[in-house]
Amino acid sequence: MTMEHVTETDGLVLDDVQIRLGDxxxxxxxxRVRRGETLTVMGPSGSGKSTLLAYLGGFLDPAFSASxxxxxxGVDLTALAAERRHAGILFQxxxxxxxxxxxxxxAIAIPEDIRGRxxxxxxxxxxxxxxxxxxxxxxxxxxxxxxxKARVALQRVLVSHPRILLxxxxxxxxxxxxxxxTRQLVFDRARRAGLPVVLVTHDEDDARxxxxxxxxxxxP
Numbered sequence: 001m002t003m004e005h006v007t008e009t010d011g012l013v014l015d016d017v018q019i020r021l022g023d024x025x026x027x028x029x030x031x032r033v034r035r036g037e038t039l040t041v042m043g044p045s046g047s048g049k050s051t052l053l054a055y056l057g058g059f060l061d062p063a064f065s066a067s068x069x070x071x072x073x074g075v076d077l078t079a080l081a082a083e084r085r086h087a088g089i090l091f092q093x094x095x096x097x098x099x100x101x102x103x104x105x106x107a108i109a110i111p112e113d114i115r116g117r118x119x120x121x122x123x124x125x126x127x128x129x130x131x132x133x134x135x136x137x138x139x140x141x142x143x144x145x146x147x148x149k150a151r152v153a154l155q156r157v158l159v160s161h162p163r164i165l166l167x168x169x170x171x172x173x174x175x176x177x178x179x180x181x182t183r184q185l186v187f188d189r190a191r192r193a194g195l196p197v198v199l200v201t202h203d204e205d206d207a208r209x210x211x212x213x214x215x216x217x218x219x220p
Contacts, residue, residue, distance in 0.1 A: 010073055010074075011032060011033050011034040011035050011072070012032070012039075012070070012071070012164055012196035012198070013032055013033075013069070013070070013071045013072075014029055014030060014031045014032075014033075014039075014056075014068065014069075015030060015068055015069035016028075016030055016067070016068045016069070017029055017030070017066070017067070017068030017069075017070065018066065018067050018068055019048050019051050019052055019060075019064060019065075019066050020064065020065045020066070021048075021064055021065075026047060026048025026064075027041070027047075027049075027051070027217050029041075031213060031215065033197065033198065033213070035195065035196055036190065036191040036192075036193075036196075037197070037211075037212045037213075038187065038190070038197040038198070038210040038211060038212040039196075039197070039198050039199070039213045039214075039215065040200075040201065040206065040210045040212065040213065040214045041199070041200045041201075041215050041216075041217060042200075042201055042202060042204075042207055042214065042215070042216050043200075043216060043217035043218045044202055044218060045202070047217045047218050048217055049168075049200035049201075049202075050168050050200060051064055053089070053168055053198065053200055055070070056070055056077075056085075056166060056198060057082055057085060057089060057166055058077070058080065058081060058082030058083075058084075058085045058087070059082045072163040072164055073163065075163070077163075085163065086160070086161070086162050086163040086164075087162055087163065087165075087166055088157035088158070088160055088162030088195070089157070089165075089167075089168065090153055090154060090157060090165070090166070090167050090168065090170040090186070091169075091170060092168065092169050092170060092172050092173055094141075094149040094150055094152065094153035095153065096141035096152060096153065096156075098140075098141060098142060101137060101138055101139065102128070102133070102137055102138070102139045102141055102144065102152055103121070103124050103125065103138065104124075105141060105156055106124040106152065106155050106156045106159055107120050107121065107123075107124040107159075109157070109160040110124065111160065123159060124137070124159065127155040127156075127158065128152075128155065130155065131151040131152065131154070131185075132151070133148060133151060133152065133155075136148065136152075145178075146175075147174060150170065150174065150178075151185065153170075154185065154189060158189060158193060162195065163195075164197070164198065165190050165196070165197045166198050167186070167197060167200065167201075169200060169202070170182075170186070171183055171186075171203070171206060172201075172203065183205075183206065183209040183210075184209070187209060187211075197210070
């Protein structure tokens with residue numbers, strides 16, 4: 001997806017989105033996130049940040065209630081099931097499948113309409129090469145470093161051709177040097193893919209690296 005021919009419907013639109021727990025409003029925001037840009041939502045633990053991502057992704061816990069419209073590139077996601085929203089998500093943990101090789105961890109996310117074992121393998125190999133992991137395809141994920149696991153998780157999300165990228169504090173468990181490298185990689189690849197990004201974090205450095213809009217939430 002390129003950044004050319006941008007229209008008024010391109011990107012992510014959050015229209016009067018509210019997340020509630022009982023009578024308490026945790027998150028309330030209106031935002032427009034264009035392709036390749038990032039909206040950062042900051043706040044302490046328990047402030048509703050991850051719950052917002054769950055609403056955007058379509059898997060909100062029934063303990064919470066939510067309202068408002070979510071649209072990407074003019075497609076209203078609000079009433080769609082999670083699997084039809086095509087939201088790519090990175091969590092604090094890479095969540096790689098331990099029974100699959102590194103290459104298989106990526107290949108499993110390639111859309112089903114791309115058929116043929118050879119073609120799927122080539123796409124997975126290209127994704128590994130893009131992450132500087134070309135020689136790691138046959139490895140057990142448990143043998144990778146934290147930074148390498150994070151790169152595999154990112155490539156697995158990208159090969160799924162998501163509409164949006166949701167980041168749930170994916171840098172928080174990395175050491176300082178790896179955190180900065182991984183931030184740069186994630187935001188660079190998101191811009192290159194033209195994905196609107198929503199990042200939730202409590203780290204000011206994450207927000208600075210992301211650039212773009214910043215929305216703060218917190219307990220009343």
